Amino acid sequence: MTDLAFEVRDVSYRYQQVPALDGLSLEIRRGERVALLGANGSGKSTLLRLLAALHFPDRGDILYFGESLSERRLQDEEFFFRFRRRVGVVFQNPDIQLFNPSVFDEVAFGPLQLRWPRDQIRGRVYETLETMGISRLADRAPHRLSGGEKKRVALASVLVLDPEILLLDEPAAALDPGSQSQITDFLVSWGGGSKTVVTATHDLDTLEDIADRCYVLENGKVAGEGAPLAILHDVPLLERTKLVRPHHHVHDPSAPQPGPHPHLHRRP
C-alpha cells in the first residue's frame, strides 16, 4: 500500500464560470501535518472539498491511498463509508456545519449516519464533548452558541468519529487569542501525532506548531512548498501571494536578513 494519503495530479476545478483550481498538483503523506497557505480566494477551501470528495475535479485526478477519488467510486457504499469514516472535514463556516437542533444531536449525527452500534454512540458523544470542554452545551441549540463555541462543536462533531485524516478549514479563524491557542494546542497533541492533518490557514503565527510542511497557493496553483521556517523566511513569496503586507520601506538587498521576518513574530 502506498504511503501517500492524497496525491493531487494536475487538478482543475471551476464553479460555473469562476475558476478556483488551475492545474494544481501536490502530495500529502500519511501521518504528515500539512498547511495550505494562501490569500483569500486562492483556492484553499476548494482544494479541501476536493480532497474530501465533496466536489470532483473537472480535469486531473486525485488519488486517495492510490485509489482514484471519482464520483463513481463514492457511489460504492462500502467505499463511501470507509472513506467518510477515515476522512473528517471541519468547514470554514461553522453555521453551515451545525445543522442539527442541539449540540448533542450534532455530535451524534456522524456516528449515526455511519451506522455505529447504537449503545456505543451516547457514551462516545459525551466523551467527545468532555474532551472538547463543551459538555455543558449538550442541550443548547447551535444558534445560541458563540463563534468559538460553534467552532468547538464543529470540531467535536468530526472528532467523535476519530478520523485518521483531518481536513481543517481555518480552524482558529474568528477566535479570541485564548481559544485560538487552546484549539491549536488541542490539535497539536491530538492523536499523539500519528494522524494526517491538512490545515488551510493564512495565520502565519501558528504555522510552525501545526505543520511539518506547507504549500502556498496562489490563483489555484501551487506557488511554493517547503518546511514552515523556510516558507516564513521567503519574504518575496509571502509578499507576492499577499500573505504579508508589502513593505513601504525599501529593503537593502545586500544587507543580510536577520532571522525570521520581524513582522511575523507576534507570539510571546
Next chain:
Amino acid sequence: MHIPDGYLSPSTCAGFYAASVPFWYAALRRLRHALHTRMLPLLSVFSAFSFVIMMFNLPLPGGTTGHAVGMGVSAIVLGPWASILAISIALVIQAVFFGDGGITAIGANCFNMAIAGSLVAYAVYRVAAYRAAIGSTRRVVAAGLAGYLAINTAALLAAVEFGVQPLFFHDAAGSPLYAPYPLAVSIPAMMIGHLTIAGLAELIISAGLVAWLQRTDPGLLERTAPDAAAGPSVRKLWLGLAVLLVLTPLGILAVGGAWGEWSARDFADPQVRRQIAAASANHAPPQRAPSGLQRLSTIWTAPLSGYAPAFIRNAPIGYLVSAAAGTSLILLCGLLLKQLLPDRRRRRKTFIEKTTTTLARALQHAFFAEETANSGGFLQRLDPRVKLVGIGSLIAATVAVHQLWMLAAILALAVVLARLSRITLRNLSTRVWIAVLVFTGAIALPAIFLTPGEAIYRLPVLGWPVTSQGLRSAALLFLRAETTATLSVLLILTTLWPHLLHALRFFRVPVVVVVLLGMTYRYIFLLLETAREISESREARQVGVMQPADRRRLAAATAGVLLSKSLWVSGEVHMAMLARGFRGEVYLLEDLRLRWNDWLPLGALTAIAAAAIWFGR
C-alpha cells in the same frame, strides 16, 4: 389566513388532518424515490425561507403593507410535491413555536396554503409560462399570477371553512359554537384583504423572486420548466392577468351571494326554528326566526328606519348590502382595536422598520422560550412526550367543549400550570393574551350584533340589537382562542425544541419529517439573522423618502438576497452532511421508554381533558 385554534370545530379539524395526510404521504414517497440527497437540505432551507418571508412587510400601493406566504416561489423552484412539504413544515413550526395558526387547525392551514396553494401555484405557473424561455418576462408574469391565484385560493378555502361553521355547529338556541359568520360574511371579509393586500404581496414576492433567480441562478427554474424554449409574446398574458384581476372579485361576490342564499335558507329552516323555540320555552318564539342575512340587512336599515327606500329591502340587494355591512363591521372593529391597544409605537414606521421589528421579535421570542424551558419549573421537569400528549389533549378538550364555565376552568388550569412553571402573568399577557384580544376580539365583537337570535339590548342611536346568541357565540370564540393560545405557549415555553422533536418520534412521525423540522428550525435562525442584517443595513442606507415603486423593488431585492443566501446555505449544508456520511437516509438516536413517574402526570392531564370534554359538552 392562519386559522387559529377554536375557529373550526373538532370534526372539521380532524377532517382536514385526514385530507392532508394522503398528500403529505404521497409527497414524502415521491421525494424519497425521485430525488437525490440534495433535496433534504434544499427543502428545509426553503421551508425556513418561506417562514422568514411570511414575516416580511411588503409595501403595497396605498401605503399599506402585507405578508406573503411564499407558496408561489416554492412551488416554482421545488415543484408541487416538495413545496407541499416545505410550506407545511414552515406552517407547523409557526403554529407550534410562534403560535401563529392553531395546533388543531394545522391540518386545515396546511391543506389551504401548503397543499391547495402549492398545487394551484404550480398549475397556473405551468399553464401561464407554457414554453417560454427560462429568462423570459413571461415567466415572471406567470409567477406573479401563480402566487396571486394560489394565495386567493387558500383564502377562499379558509373563508368557506369559516363560513360553514355556523351552519353545522350551533347550539340549540342558535348560537354558533365556532366561527360565527355565515358564508355571505366570511367570504367577502376574507377575500377583500386577500384580493388586494395579501394577494399583491404574494404577487410581488413570486414575480420578484423568479426575476431574481433568472438573473442569479436560472438553473433552479429548470425543474419546473421541462420544455422551455423561446416562447410567445408576453403581451397577451398581461392582458389575461388584468382581466383576471378585475373578474375575480366579481366572481367571488357572485359565488358568495349564492352561498349566502343557501345559508339564509338554512337559517330559516323550520327545524332550526323549532330548536330555537324548544330552547327558549318560556318565551314566545318569534313568528319568523330572523335569518342571519335579514338580521344583517336590518342592521343596515335600522338607523335609516322608515326613510330607507324600499328597494334596499329586496332580497338580492339585501344580501349584497348585508354582506358588505357585516364585512365592514369586522374590518372596522379590527381597525379600532388596533388603534386602541398597545403597539402605538409601531405606527408611522416604514416597511423595513416593521420587518426589522418583526424579525427581532421572533428571535427574542425564541430566546425567551429557551430561557424559560431551562428554568426548571413544574412543566419543565416533565418528559416532553407527557407534555405533548397532556397539553395536546387539553387543547383538544378546549376546542371540543361547549360550556363557557368549562373554558374558563381550563384557562384557569393553564394559568396555574404557568405559575408552577415560572411563567409570569405579565409574560402571558404580553406574549399571548393581548395579541389574541386584538385578533380574535376584532372578529368576535361584531358577532354580538350579527348573530340572529333574541335581542336583549339595543345600542342607543344606532339601534343595533345585541342578541343573547351573539353574546354567547362571541364569548365562546374569544375564550377558546385565549385558552388554546395559552396552552400552546405553555408547551413551547417549557420544552426545548430538540426534546420536542425527539418526542415526535415516539408518536411514529417519520424520521425524515422530524429531521426536516429540526433543520428548518435551525436555519430559520440563520435566515432571520441574515434578514435582519440585510434590512438593518438597507435601512441605514435608505434614509431619504423613496418612491413606492422603488420601495417595492427594494423589498423584492431584499427577499432575493435572502433567497440566494438560502440556496447557498442549502448547498453548503448538503456538503457538510455528505462529509459526515449522509447518503439520503437519516437516523436518530431515540430513547422511547417512558419512566414510571412519567405516567402519573400523563394520566392526570389526559383524565382532566377527558373529564372536561364530558362535563363541558
